[in-house]
Amino acid sequence: MTTTIVDAVKAARESGDYQSVLDSIPYMKFLGLVVEPDTAGPICRMPGSDHIIGNPVLPAIHGGVVGALLESTAIMHIMWSHESLHVPKIINLTVEYLRSARVVDTYAQAIITKQGRRIANMRVEAWQADRAKPVAAAHAHFLLPRAED
Amino acid sequence: MDVDPKSLTWAEKLAMMLENSQGQAKALGLALESAKRERTVLRLPWQETLVGNPATRVLHGGVITTLIDSACGYSLMSYFETLPDIATLDLRIDYLQPAEPDRDVFAGAEVYKVTSSIAFLRATAFQTEGDPIANAVATFMLGANAPKYNARQG
Numbered sequence: 001m002t003t004t005i006v007d008a009v010k011a012a013r014e015s016g017d018y019q020s021v022l023d024s025i026p027y028m029k030f031l032g033l034v035v036e037p038d039t040a041g042p043i044c045r046m047p048g049s050d051h052i053i054g055n056p057v058l059p060a061i062h063g064g065v066v067g068a069l070l071e072s073t074a075i076m077h078i079m080w081s082h083e084s085l086h087v088p089k090i091i092n093l094t095v096e097y098l099r100s101a102r103v104v105d106t107y108a109q110a111i112i113t114k115q116g117r118r119i120a121n122m123r124v125e126a127w128q129a130d131r132a133k134p135v136a137a138a139h140a141h142f143l144l145p146r147a148e149d
Numbered sequence: 150m151d152v153d154p155k156s157l158t159w160a161e162k163l164a165m166m167l168e169n170s171q172g173q174a175k176a177l178g179l180a181l182e183s184a185k186r187e188r189t190v191l192r193l194p195w196q197e198t199l200v201g202n203p204a205t206r207v208l209h210g211g212v213i214t215t216l217i218d219s220a221c222g223y224s225l226m227s228y229f230e231t232l233p234d235i236a237t238l239d240l241r242i243d244y245l246q247p248a249e250p251d252r253d254v255f256a257g258a259e260v261y262k263v264t265s266s267i268a269f270l271r272a273t274a275f276q277t278e279g280d281p282i283a284n285a286v287a288t289f290m291l292g293a294n295a296p297k298y299n300a301r302q303g
Contacts, residue, residue: 005203026200027209030176053172054218062173063237064218068211075201087202090210094241 006085018042018080025087028072031065035076041109042080044073048103061101069108070095070124070138077110078120084144088120091141101135104128118144159230160184163223167191177212179219182255189224190257191216195250206250213274214242216256217285221270224258225289228268235268236293242285252276258287266291 008021018035022028022044031052036043046052046061046069054062071093078088106128114121119141126136157165164181167174177199182190193199193216201209218240225233248254258272268291274283 024203025209026198026203027212028201030198031211051172051176054174056171062215062218063240064211064215065173067214067218067240068209071211071214072209086204089247090244092241092243093210093214094239095214095237096239097237100236 005087009079009085012080013082018076021079022072022076025072025075027068031068031072033069033072036107038109041077041111042073043107043109044069044076046106046108048105050103053103058100059103061103061106063095063097066097066101066106066126066136067093067095067138069106070110070126070136071140073108073126074110074122074124074138074140074142077112077122077124078142078144081112083112083115083120086145088142088144091119091143093138093140095136095138097136099133099135101126102128106135107131113139118146120144160227163189163226167223173215174219177215179216181223184223184227186228186230188257188259189220189227190255191220191223193254193256195253200250205247207247208250208254210242210244213244213248213254213256213283214240216254217242217258217272217274217283218287220256220258220272221285221287221289224260224270224272225268228260228263234292236290238267238288238290240285240287242283244283246282248274248282249276254282263291 012018034045052065108126110124124138178194180192182192199212256274262269268289270287272285273281
């Protein structure tokens with residue numbers, strides 16, 4: 001595979017299919033994330049599996065993995081929104097854990113709350129069976145590349 | 150193993166617990182570097198599968214998040230010398246610089262304040278001690294599931 005991430009993003013802009021972009025990012029693939037297209041931006045689905053468990057007693061998804069899903073969704077959103085052909089750099093992230101995340105399908109979707117020339121401020125929410133009952137939410141800042149291409 | 154668990158120190162028990170852990174901690178290969186009441190350090194061995202940017206081979210921020218969250222959990226276990234019933238309320242991380250590829254990452258966490266129901270922690274991730282790649286603060290609820298158990302008993 002010689003396809004670079006930039007090629008993958010360019011191809012996705014043509015096809016509207018961002019799964020190949022996600023699959024070229026090792027840790028997102030490792031978590032088993034699946035991109036589900038939506039007019040408001042990609043919804044990332046993380047299937048429940050043994051290797052994402054943090055607390056085997058409850059059992060619950062690892063809090064750090066929930067954070068990783070939220071961050072990954074924000075990254076995918078920025079690339080989907082034509083703000084970057086590259087993986088944007090995360091500056092900081094605040095995760096609020098609202099409910100215990102059971103080991104089932106978990107979804108996340110992001111919005112850009114404020115877009116500057118260099119910085120994007122993002123809000124991301126994750127939910128499971130009921131979107132009205134989020135399991136976690138995050139605020140994050142990302143640094144955008146200086147220029148496209 | 151022919152080790153008598155009673156002869157082990159608490160830190161040794163925690164190290165063994167992490168070694169035998171399942172789930173994400175096992176997938177990441179997390180290991181206990183040191184466990185003291187005042188500070189607990191975990192080690193994340195380098196793995197290509199944890200990369201977040203294939204162009205630079207920098208680790209995904211989410212891996213650092215998971216490492217820091219785990220270090221906070223083990224720090225609480227070191228602090229209380231028990232397996233506390235905890236839930237993360239929030240976790241805030243500043244990513245100070247990218248992790249260098251092909252090198253292990255460490256996270257050290259300390260419990261700096263405990264009230265009857267909340268624990269406050271701070272943590273740093275680093276590859277070279279004293280040169281942090283991420284800085285974090287976290288808040289944990291203590292006795293998170295206790296009311297449920299009490300209700301069941303009563």
